[in-house]
Amino acid sequence: MNTSSQQTTRLYHTPLSPFSRKVRLVLAEKKIEVELVEERYWENNSELLRRNPAGMVPVLRHDGRLMSESQAICEYLDETVPQPALMPKSPAERYEVRRLCAWFDDKFNREVTRPILEERVWKKITRSGHPDSRAVKAGLKAIKDHIDYLTSLLETRRWLAGSALSLADFTAAAHFSCLDYISDVDWDRSEILTSWYATIKSRPAFRGILADQIPGIHPAPHYAELDFG
Ligand SMILES: N[C@@H](CCC(=O)N[C@@H](CS)C(=O)NCC(=O)O)C(=O)O
Missing domain, CATH: 3.40.30.10 (Glutaredoxin)
Structure with missing residues (x-):
């Protein structure tokens, strides 16, 4: 049954x-x-x-x-499904994970992911006009500040929210991976962020999204490479 x-x-x-x-x-x-x-x-x-x-x-x-x-x-x-745990044990650590998830899903999405994907991907897929280069430029300008902020976090932490891999890392990696598909991340700006992304990208959990092929939108040549940057 x-x-x-x-x-x-x-x-x-x-x-x-x-x-x-x-x-x-x-x-x-x-x-x-x-x-x-x-x-x-x-x-x-x-x-x-x-x-x-x-x-x-x-x-x-x-x-x-x-x-x-x-x-x-x-x-x-x-x-x-508690294992592997993606939320830490203490309220203060969980607070930090949630703060960073909101950072990506609200601020990063509003300033970077959504405008860039809207112009470069969705308009093409939905045949709803040409990309607005000003919106793309604004997204590419905004991502620089985000990269600098994340770099400052990673200078003192092993993972984005602290010493353990957490939902904050997967949330951030989900956004970066969409932009990386169309090659819109300037990895040269931060060695430490590139190394963080290379580490999370090489986890078996990433294989599915690295195999994605969107008809009519080719992935960047390095998109599925584990050794990049
Ligand atoms: N807060 C939602 C956001 C989901 C979201 O914005 N999804 C977009 C695709 S990336 C969507 O379905 N947009 C359709 C719409 O807004 O009508 C979540 O975390 O699941």
């Missing part, structure tokens, strides 16, 4: 969505088998609205539930 809680875990996602990638990385890190279903959220999609009234990806079907909001999903997965 196939009761709802025995259903296959399924992720409705979009390949170059940083929020989808964050959930894919966490599922892979925790070795949770998942079936990926690609969602074209920009097409009027009543099924997506039924699964998530906010009309956004990712949506995870898991444990008999339909779940949305990447941070909530990842924290749920971390609580229900």
